[in-house]
Amino acid sequence: MSNFNDIQNLWQNQPDVKTPDVDSIIKAANKNRKQMITKNVMALITLGATVLFIAYIGLVADFQFVTTKVGIVCIIISIIGAMVLNSQMLMLILNKADNSVSNQDYLNQLIAYRNKQRFFQTKGIAVYFLALTLGFILYLYEFYARNHSFGLKAYVLTLLWIAFAWFYIRPKTIKKQEKKINDLIEQIESISSQFEK
Amino acid sequence: MQFEEIYQTFSPKVYRLCMGYVNNSDWAKDLVQETFISVWQNLSKFRNESSINTWIFRIATNNCLRQLEREKRFEKTVMPVQVEEKIEIKRDDRIDFLYRCISELEETERIIISLVLEDLPQAEIADIVGMSDGNVRVKIHRIKEKLTEKFKSYEQLQ
Numbered sequence: 426m427s428n429f430n431d432i433q434n435l436w437q438n439q440p441d442v443k444t445p446d447v448d449s450i451i452k453a454a455n456k457n458r459k460q461m462i463t464k465n466v467m468a469l470i471t472l473g474a475t476v477l478f479i480a481y482i483g484l485v486a487d488f489q490f491v492t493t494k495v496g497i498v499c500i501i502i503s504i505i506g507a508m509v510l511n512s513q514m515l516m517l518i519l520n521k522a523d524n525s526v527s528n529q530d531y532l533n534q535l536i537a538y539r540n541k542q543r544f545f546q547t548k549g550i551a552v553y554f555l556a557l558t559l560g561f562i563l564y565l566y567e568f569y570a571r572n573h574s575f576g577l578k579a580y581v582l583t584l585l586w587i588a589f590a591w592f593y594i595r596p597k598t599i600k601k602q603e604k605k606i607n608d609l610i611e612q613i614e615s616i617s618s619q620f621e622k
Numbered sequence: 623m624q625f626e627e628i629y630q631t632f633s634p635k636v637y638r639l640c641m642g643y644v645n646n647s648d649w650a651k652d653l654v655q656e657t658f659i660s661v662w663q664n665l666s667k668f669r670n671e672s673s674i675n676t677w678i679f680r681i682a683t684n685n686c687l688r689q690l691e692r693e694k695r696f697e698k699t700v701m702p703v704q705v706e707e708k709i710e711i712k713r714d715d716r717i718d719f720l721y722r723c724i725s726e727l728e729e730t731e732r733i734i735i736s737l738v739l740e741d742l743p744q745a746e747i748a749d750i751v752g753m754s755d756g757n758v759r760v761k762i763h764r765i766k767e768k769l770t771e772k773f774k775s776y777e778q779l780q
Contacts, residue, residue, distance in 0.1 A: 428770060429766045429770050432720065432773060433738075433741070435714075435717060436638065437739070437740075437741070441634050442637055442641075444633045444634070444655075445655055447625070447629045447630070450629065451625070453659055454663055458663070524660060524680070524681050524685065525664065525667075525681055527749065527750060527751060527752025528684060528750065528752050529753065532687060535687075609690070613690065616687065616728075619728050619729065620730060620753055
């Protein structure tokens with residue numbers, strides 16, 4: 426076994442290992458596709474149900490002010506945004522990687538995709554908080570107008586909670602997500618750099 | 623070419639390639655399955671722009687490269703699977719050693735050498751990995767040397 430031809434012979438003459446049979450591959454492929462569709466449909470149903478539920482509360486409750494309704498819309502938007510960010514939907518939209526390109530091109534696609542993901546997550550959280558804060562400020566205004574002391578308390582509590590989430594939870598979440606994505610990008614880049622050696 | 627025919631022709635090759643990459647039989651079988659699911663779903667998009675060989679090996683190797691995103695998930699199940707495997711089939715020690723040697727190489731080297739061992743022409747390997755012909759030639763030469771050296775020292779120990 427002192428030359429490469431022997432090694433190649435060894436490789437090519439190794440006994441075949443039983444791989445899954447062709448039917449089970451086709452079955453798995455179909456199942457895979459069905460699962461993807463079901464997942465997307467479920468996500469859309471959950472989204473729709475949430476929107477309807479909040480809109481229903483907004484319509485049924487006897488709100489006089491426009492600000493309250495605009496506030497509800499803002500809160501709905503922020504909740505939808507959070508759901509999209511947390512679900513696989515965003516990943517599916519962003520990840521258009523074509524796996525039939527060369528390895529080098531594929532790795533570049535993966536890096537681009539992870540960069541996009543990082544951007545959307547970081548900016549997405551900021552937009553979420555902005556919409557949520559604005560929504561609550563508008564929503565609570567009617568309570569404040571009707572009953573100053575109750576409204577004030579509601580304002581203070583809500584804004585305190587949002588401030589806590591913004592200054593404590595948000596940086597922590599971003600840091601965690603960034604670390605995960607940065608580690609991945611670093612690994613992909615280190616493989617990609619092997620082509621240049 | 624029908625899917626079934628493609629699968630019969632290429633699944634052993636893809637298995638060996640994946641095995642060279644991950645050196646774990648169960649994981650390699652998973653990768654074969656994933657590769658051919660992708661082949662099945664995209665077969666209508668394949669338009670003979672490249673050879674079917676290149677096309678399938680590109681999907682398979684890209685699939686291997688993507689494993690870095692999942693390695694952590696798999697680690698948990700690796701141990702029992704390997705133990706089971708050893709009881710089930712007694713593979714040639716030299717083959718085990720070969721897979722071990724390959725899995726110790728860098729990721730791109732693992733892919734390149736597996737394609738060389740499958741007897742793919744250099745130009746096609748260059749096309750699959752996305753390197754120039756010249757660079758691939760140099761790389762292949764270096765990896766072959768590395769592997770042969772390892773085998774020499776292995777045999778001296780036997």
